[in-house]
Amino acid sequence: MNVDIGNALASVASPGVSREALDRLDEQVADAHDRIERGMANGDHGYEAxxxxxxxxxxxxxxxxxxxxxxxxxxxxxxxxxxxxxxxxxxxxxxxxxxxxxxxxxxxxxxxxxxxxxxxxxxxxxxxxxxxxxxxxxxxxxxxxxxxxxxxxxxxxxxxxxxxxxxxxxxxxxxxxxxxxxxxxxxxxxxxxxxxxxxxxxxxxxxxxxxxxxxDLDALLEGAAAEAETLSGSLFECPAYAYGATTYALDARGAGMNAMVPYAESLETYSEWFAQLWAESLGKDDLGQTPLRALGVTDQHSQLQLYRAGPRDKVVTFVSPRETADRSIPATDVAELAYLGDASLGDLLAAEFEATEASLAAAGRPTVRVEIDRVDEYELGGLLYGMEAACVLAGELYGVNTFEQPAVEWAKKATRGLLGGVSESDSDGEFAEADAVAEKTELRIER
The missing domain is CATH 3.40.50.10490 (Glucose-6-phosphate isomerase like protein; domain 1)
Known part of the structure; x- marks a missing residue:
């Protein structure tokens, strides 16, 4: 994958990250990369991924x-x-x-x-x-x-x-x-x-x-392996680290939400995968960026108003394949629509993407562009691996345990207790977490 962080710079956006701040952050990235490399070499929990x-x-x-x-x-x-x-x-x-x-x-x-x-x-x-x-x-x-x-x-x-x-x-x-x-x-x-x-x-x-x-399973793994080869001690040499470090820095400056917006219908589920990866890995110790899910161009008509004119607490991540199959738009005798007859759906999709990106930049809102060549096994393997590496790097910068999920485990125990499951860890054999459900504060307004 390729990453463009130009529209996240302080010269373009607010909140934004200055080049000087990125240079300072790059020293932390180098230290984090050393820890990641050691974890991978030792097969440590989480880094083994x-x-x-x-x-x-x-x-x-x-x-x-x-x-x-x-x-x-x-x-x-x-x-x-x-x-x-x-x-x-x-x-x-x-x-x-x-x-x-x-x-x-x-x-x-x-x-x-x-x-x-x-x-x-x-x-x-x-x-x-x-x-x-x-x-x-x-x-x-x-x-x-x-x-x-x-x-x-x-x-x-x-x-x-x-x-x-x-x-x-x-x-x-x-x-x-x-x-x-x-x-x-x-x-x-x-x-x-x-x-x-x-x-x-x-x-x-x-x-x-x-x-x-x-x-093609081999191509999936080959694409991921190629992305792994890019991991290095500098965010300026590694797309995955550039993404993880930039989103971390934007969060520290107030962009506590990250809207993942793929411009390919085929990548809609990818946004759901990313949301779990980002939320469950980084949401610890009152830290972490809240992932949002959207789809280009569909959500230009439902969410863009907020991203462009709402609170300055978001970064928008665009994911776009450079190559897609295309289909021409038939000509029409409606004068106002004549311009469409010289274009294709692919042209329209690309124009909408570039216009949306430029619209946010014009409003001073930070965005990051992630590009893949096309949606196929090789490129998808690289995208998944790259985002995982970005998440691990961000976790190192936040100083959280990226690979645990205690809040999720708490809810699992409460569920089992409500269904009559027995805890093997508690001396009384019951899930104490289930008791908290009965303690819910209520203020009901009923019809």
């Missing part, structure tokens, strides 16, 4: 999915990092292939919510006899994932379909899912050690779905 381009075995993934390679549909059951990376890859590549009429037609469904009507609607319409199941949970005890898996398994059994012949498991070395895979001799893959879920897109966690859909 940046080794995935070299550690992930695409042959093992392809072998595991071979029994369901003819699936017409794939249900991936996971939540958060166990789902968003896979959805980002598949949604991006499937969208592009549908546009070029090259898709193998595998429909993908990601059960990452436990809304009963939504889950039931999917199960009722899918051709279960030709549907594969991909269940992902490191612990094998994630409540939402296991609940949905039990529901899906029951649906297969009710349709007299042998779910064991259609299921792939990705989990840790031990736990209920590992026991299930061993008991039924299911194809299984291991969640990599030392890699938090939100950083696991470039492992079996994120790549099983891509493999079932026939995408």
């Amino acid at each position: 940046l080794n995935l381009p070299q550690r992930t075995d695409p042959d093992a993934i392809r072998s595991a999915v071979e029994p369901v390679s003819d699936a017409e549909a794939l249900i991936t059951i996971g939540i958060g990092g166990s789902s968003l990376g896979a959805a980002t890859i598949v949604d991006a590549l499937d969208s592009v292939e549908r546009g070029s009429m090259e898709s193998d037609g595998t429909e993908t469904v990601f059960l990452d919510n436990v809304d009963p009507e939504w889950v039931t609607a999917h199960l009722d319409r899918l051709p279960l006899e030709n549907t594969a199941i991909n269940v992902v949970s490191r612990s094998g005890t994630t409540a939402e994932t296991l609940a949905n898996f039990l529901v899906v398994r029951e649906a297969f059994e009710s349709a007299t379909i042998d779910w064991t012949e259609r299921t792939i498991v990705t989990t840790g070395e031990s736990g209920p899912l590992r026991d299930l895979a061993d008991r039924h001799d299911l194809p299984s893959l291991k969640v990599p050690d030392g890699v938090p879920g939100r950083f696991s897109a470039l492992s079996a966690v994120g790549m099983v779905a891509a493999a079932v859909c026939g995408h």
Whole structure:
């Protein structure tokens, strides 16, 4: 990926970062890079994610999915990092292939919510006899994932379909899912050690779905590996570090929100992936930048007013592919629209992007441009890796533990307690977190 931080400079935007401040910050980046390199070399928890381009075995993934390679549909059951990376890859590549009429037609469904009507609607319409199941949970005890898996398994059994012949498991070395895979001799893959879920897109966690859909796993990893080669001790030599350092510096100057705006429909899910990566990794100790999700050009008509004229508390990140498929706009005899007849949808998209970027700069609002050559496996691998490295670098600059998520764990324990689960860590066997739910302050206004 390539990064342009020119519109985030203090000479353009407020808040903005001066060149002098970037030079000073670059010294901190060099120190942070040394820590990151040591963590990668030692295989330390979290930093191990940046080794995935070299550690992930695409042959093992392809072998595991071979029994369901003819699936017409794939249900991936996971939540958060166990789902968003896979959805980002598949949604991006499937969208592009549908546009070029090259898709193998595998429909993908990601059960990452436990809304009963939504889950039931999917199960009722899918051709279960030709549907594969991909269940992902490191612990094998994630409540939402296991609940949905039990529901899906029951649906297969009710349709007299042998779910064991259609299921792939990705989990840790031990736990209920590992026991299930061993008991039924299911194809299984291991969640990599030392890699938090939100950083696991470039492992079996994120790549099983891509493999079932026939995408090029090698190219994904090659693109990520090429991005890894750019990591260096200076933000002026490394696009990922330039992004992480600049957004950190803007946050320190008041831009506490980061609107991720891809100008490609195929990258809409990528914004969701980024939001988890940024929020869960950096939101610690009253620090961190709040990620916002938008889509160009759609949200020019719904959010741009706020970004240009609202509080000066945001940086807008544009992600744009340089090359896209195109389609001409038919000529029209309406005089006011005649100019469109000489253009294409691609021309219009590019013009809208450049106009929006310039509009924000004219209003003195900071933006960062992230460019990839095109939406394909190689470039997508580089984009995902680059943003992960940017996040790790930002975490080092904030001085937070990028790889933990205690607030998430608290809510998980409260949920289990409300459902009657038993804690193995508390002497009384109950989840104390669940008690806080009953202590909620209420001020109801009812009709």
